[in-house]
Amino acid sequence: MLKIYHAQGARSLRVLWLCEEMGAPYETAEASFFKPSEEFARANPLRTIPALVDGDVAMIESVAMMIYIMNKYGPTDLDVKPHEPGYADYLQYLLFGEAGIAAYGNPLVATRFLAPDEQKRNWTVEHLENAIVKRLEFVCDRLGDKQYVAANRFTAADISVAYIVSAAKFAGIEEKIPARMRAYSDNLAQRPAFQRAAAVK
Ligand SMILES: N[C@@H](CCC(=O)N[C@@H](CS)C(=O)NCC(=O)O)C(=O)O
Known part of the structure; x- marks a missing residue:
């Protein structure tokens, strides 16, 4: 198992x-x-x-x-196959969720919890916060009024991208999450599978 x-x-x-x-x-x-x-x-x-x-x-x-x-x-339908429409978007967002978004949060979390007080708001922190927001705005633009980032259905790419909203409080960027991103993630958070996973201690 x-x-x-x-x-x-x-x-x-x-x-x-x-x-x-x-x-x-x-x-x-x-x-x-x-x-x-x-x-x-x-x-x-x-x-x-x-x-x-x-x-x-x-x-x-x-x-x-x-x-x-x-x-x-x-x-599983959470995966998008090469012959399906939306395959390229799917691959891109699946990886972008980590490499293009969440990875920028690690130095923010480390600085927030571990750096000496006088270094907590340094140039790099501001740069990383702006980089995450810019990338979330990119996702929001591409989402438009759609519910999912790829293939017009819920996929693993949504799981990858939406994770940042759950992590935002640790990175200290909760207030900076764009409203469209929050609405997208709130909608996904209604899924029973998300709620079961989020409840695991
Ligand atoms: N790219 C890795 C990142 C893993 C990662 O950095 N996880 C965080 C917690 S969500 C962590 O362990 N941070 C502590 C550290 O970087 O030492 C993944 O997606 O699994």
Whole structure:
């Protein structure tokens, strides 16, 4: 069975949400930044969350985990196939959710919680906040009045992109999330699978 090292609010939410949508069986194990268990440190020597163990497979990248689970435990409509309209958008947003958006949040979280007080509002923090907002505005422009980022249906790309709204409070950018982005994410948050995943401690 899939074992997902998880902490509430961390990117493991993406993986749990996907499993809940697919009905893929999984168990969670506690992952802590501050007091990593030996088991978690073995599963992910970088100690970033999530980590995934499936038999002798071990993974440390949340979007790659989603792709792995869809391919291994699918088929699922959360995935868009090359012959389907929206395939290129799907791939782009699936990766953009992490590489183009959430990754910018890590230095913000670190600076907010770990930097000395006089360095908490530095040039880089402002630059990263603006970079995230600019990218969210790009997503909002492309969304227009659609509910989903690709293929006119709910896909793993939505899970990838929407994660930033759940993480915004840790990065200190809650107030800066564009209203359209919040509406998009609020709509997705009504999905029972999201609610089950978000409730996992
Ligand atoms: N690209 C990785 C990023 C993982 C990551 O940075 N997770 C955060 C929590 S959501 C973390 O562990 N941060 C602590 C650190 O960077 O040391 C993924 O998508 O899984």
